[in-house]
Amino acid sequence: MDRKNSCAFLVVLLTLSSVKCLENLSNMNIMQAMASTNVGAQKFASWAEEALIASLLRGTVAYTVFVFNDTAFNTAPVEDRQIINSISGNEAKREYLETFILQAERNTDSFPGKSSTATSLNGRTLFIERRRITFTDLGGTYGTEGVFMNGAMVDTTFRCSNGYIHRLVQPPLPVSSKNAYLWVTQPDLPSINTVLFKEMLIRLQQDAQFYNDAVPAMAERKTLTLFLPTQTALSAIPVTKREALTGRLLSQYIKMHYLPDNAVFTSYLEHQESYQTADTQTRAIFMRSNEKMLVRSGGVTAQITQGNITVQNGVIHLIDRMLGYVYFNVREQINDMCTTGGLSTTCKFKALIDQATPDISTLVSQNGVNMFVPTDNAIQMLMTYRGIDMNQNRTMMDYVLRLCILKDADLEVSRFNNNYDIRQRRTTRYNDFLALVYNDRNDTWVNNGNVRGRIVRPDIDCTNNGRIQLIDAVPGVPWMDIPTTIEYDEYLLYTWNDIKATGLNNYLRDMSFNMNNMPLPSKTFKDNTYGQNVFGTTQNPFSTQYPNLYPNTQYPNNPYPNNQNPNIQYPSNQYPSSNQGTCGTQYSPCQFTFFVPNGTATYNYGLTGFGQTIRRDSARYRYILRRLIIPNQVISLERMPTFGNSQRYTSDTGEEIMIKKETENTVRLLWGSMSARVIMWDIGATNGIVHIIDNILSDTSDLSRDISGSTATSSSIFVISIVSCLWIVLQRLEY
CATH class of the missing domain: 2.30.180.10 (FAS1 domain)
Structure with a gap:
């Protein structure tokens, strides 16, 4: 089931x-x-x-x-x-x-x-x-x-x-003839073991008042949702702590595990949708994280490991933690996740803490500590694709650990407003750098040390008011270069295809990234573009954003059935890697700040007459995209202090562009009379930083603009890189 x-x-x-x-x-x-x-x-x-x-x-x-x-x-x-x-x-x-x-x-x-x-x-x-x-x-x-x-x-x-x-849209599974209580005492599925949960219910029978307050409703309620901790989840609780649960406290925890009068299935839930539990002081909050469904109740966040088991009076979801019961401090919780965390183990981070300086060890052990904890997989990425072993680099280890520990107020992301524009900032222990936390795409994200990571298990409460946010990235140390960062963002897929078509993916490549040519990890989303440009597909790829907007007027009967210009605009690999060249070398890669248009911006640009024309001229389209690149600089918008004033920069084409920080959460990129809003910023890469914008800065003047001399900036950077590389080699030869 x-x-x-x-x-x-x-x-x-x-x-x-x-x-x-x-x-x-x-x-x-x-x-x-x-x-x-x-x-x-x-x-x-x-x-x-x-x-x-x-x-x-x-x-x-x-x-x-x-x-x-x-x-x-x-x-x-x-x-x-x-x-x-x-x-x-x-x-x-x-x-x-x-x-x-x-x-x-x-x-x-x-x-x-x-x-x-x-x-x-x-x-x-x-x-x-x-x-x-x-x-x-x-x-x-x-x-x-x-x-x-x-x-x-x-x-x-x-x-x-x-x-x-x-x-x-999906086949319904069988419905049990049992109510929730009977199903728990004798599951229909032989693979489900409920012995320890039944033991707690039996222990509660010793006090009829508390038993009657919590348990009979599982059978008597006409409709409910039950969160049932698995045998593995309950086995993970130390025996002495589990057996110490009795009476009023155990009754309260049991009531945190069901929602009266609501049968809630995961298929239609929105991120951070909440319901009242049987414990009237507690609400259960549902959260999505990388297509997993989590539930938080009584200060504990659990993952639904097997959901939507339909019974006669509701639905049962199996969960991987007991709700409400907090029994480890932060250090103990990290140690426990090392041994029981499954795909989210924290052994590598535990090893870093074990080697940390005494002051960091004290910070981790103090009351009220809130911190980000990278998964083992996140730390392994650095070793696999960049050859970084933080255990051998105490300076980097100290830097990362201090970014992970928060200095100021606690962080409870499950209570965030599910609105992209709502962002919260927390001060870290590294030079008071700010960690930015926000909701987006039915997930919660953190940007810390110019590295964006998904919070894969939010709000792991610990004793002494501690709390852990488990993340899939290492703050301060990105593992991808700029092209890979763009490729692995679902909302940049069509822009990524355009970048490849113009050869910019090679120009922006970091030659020191993945030097061993290791296979890249699988994406967490399906690429439905099949490598095509947005106008090479037979349907609107952004149907949710533009439903039936142009059904029979602008594009009647689909005049672009497969690829309007199969051998002109985007032929099979028209621009091989050797044609466009990479900026910099393995020892001295170029650095860039790239304002990347999101998929919607790319789509809208192609709807304009001049945009369609420019996209068919790959050299000219490459020029337009290079206008959004600032070479040889890594510009963090979060740390840009000036509100209301514009700062001027020279783009990769030699044109002047401006960055205007209007408020703490509003930044715009300006070119001439045009502007684009920066809708996500400071996505760090090994060779620079990416900011996502909602518009391509281009107008009709680009149809006739002279682009013949637009490679000067790129060439000069490449020459500087070569000179720098030679200087390094000569210096080493002297020794």
């Missing part, structure tokens, strides 16, 4: 596409419609024949059926397909199918309110949720209304002669 959180996030994305409200198949009964190409549910229909319920769906009595079509089944997670395929025998198949059949005509509008329930043909409870699904990115917030059944979204409703078919 494992519902992957990545699948849940996919459902959220699917809701952003156009959803057919109703398709009329009144000339067919339900069985005929399911087998038709319109619905495409041949597997569901064949099971209905085998289970001997097809005659019901061909008859004149009205039914409503929630079905998955064959495509939804074939693209479902492997675990889900295995569960459904394991249903064998006609009786078992009949039980499954009847779970999703209602003996009534029910279109989606007939389900009342935001949340409701329906009773299926075999008496199972189905949980219906109607809500506005929103998605926030650098271009804004977008959304659509969705209807969900047990967390599976309805994408199309079909009106048949004898009822309705609601087609789902």
Whole structure:
């Protein structure tokens, strides 16, 4: 019954596409419609024949059926397909199918309110949720209304002669006939062990008052959501601490584990959506992190490891930590994550702390310490791609550790407003450098020491008011060069393809990065561009930002079916690496500040007539992009102190551009009469820094601009790099 959180996030994305409200198949009964190409549910229909319920769906009595079509089944997670395929025998198949059949005509509008329930043909409870699904990115917030059944979204409703078919985007999993309490005492899934959780419930029975206050509701509530700590999670608690939980305190912790009157499925949850727990003083906050779903309750953040187990009175989510119970200080928690952290182990960071100077060890051990802790994988990246071993560099070790430790007020990111423009700053122990924390793309990020990292496990509370934020980067030490930094940002994919088409990826490359040519790690997102320029695709790649904006007017019948200029604008590798050249050398790479347009800016630029023309002239387009590069400087906008004044710089083309910091959170890049807002800044790289902007600074004058002498700056930097390299070699020869 494992519902992957990545699948849940996919459902959220699917809701952003156009959803057919109703398709009329009144000339067919339900069985005929399911087998038709319109619905495409041949597997569901064949099971209905085998289970001997097809005659019901061909008859004149009205039914409503929630079905998955064959495509939804074939693209479902492997675990889900295995569960459904394991249903064998006609009786078992009949039980499954009847779970999703209602003996009534029910279109989606007939389900009342935001949340409701329906009773299926075999008496199972189905949980219906109607809500506005929103998605926030650098271009804004977008959304659509969705209807969900047990967390599976309805994408199309079909009106048949004898009822309705609601087609789902994913196959629903079986619903248990047990309530949440009975399921905990005897799980339907043999792989689930609940012995330690049951022991706590039995221990609570010693005091009837507290037991009755916390436990019976799991069976008696008509609707609830239960967070069930796994056997592994409870085993990780030291035995003496676990057995010390009794009475009022244990009752309070148990109540932090369920939401009364709400059956909440992960598929439609928004980042930082919260609900009241049975403990009236505590709310449960859901958070997304790199397509994982987290829940925070009672000061503890846990990951949902197996979610959306539907029972008769709600839904159960298995979690990897007990909520509410904090029993380690910061140092002990780091040590524990080293041994039990799985993919988020912290052994390498623990080793750094073990070697730290006495004053740093004291800072880590003091009351109220808040700190960032990089995962082992983040530290390993530096060794793999840059050859950096911080254990052998005490200066760097001290620098990183002090950036990780906060000096001022505590940091609780789960209480942030889910708004990109809301940013919080915290002072670190390294020269009072500021760490910038913000929400973006259904994740929480930190920018610290000019390195951006995702907070993969936020708000790990510790005793003595300590707190840890687990991150996937090492503050102060980037592992990627500028081109790789751009390539690994999902919202820069189409800009990245343009950069490659103009050869700038080679120009911006750091020759000292990944000298051993190690394979780069897998991306955390799917590249749906397939390496194409935005106008080489057959559909709008930013449909969530520009839904049906140009359906039949500007681009009727898609005049650009595959690639408008297959052998002129973007042929296969028109600009090989040897053609454009790399700035600098392995020993002396060039440094850049690059204001990179996001995908929306690239798309908008291509909608303009002059933008389309310029994009077909790769040398001219390269010039436009180089206008956004400041060579030989690494400019941190966070540390730029002046508000309201513009600072002038010479771009890579030799033109003057200006940076204007209007407020603490508002920075603009200016060229002539044009401006672009910097929407994300100080993304450090091995050879400079990247700032993301919302506009390409270009106008019609660029159509006729003389670009023949635009390589002077680039050439001079390259010459300087060569001279510097030769000087270093000569100095070494003298010794």
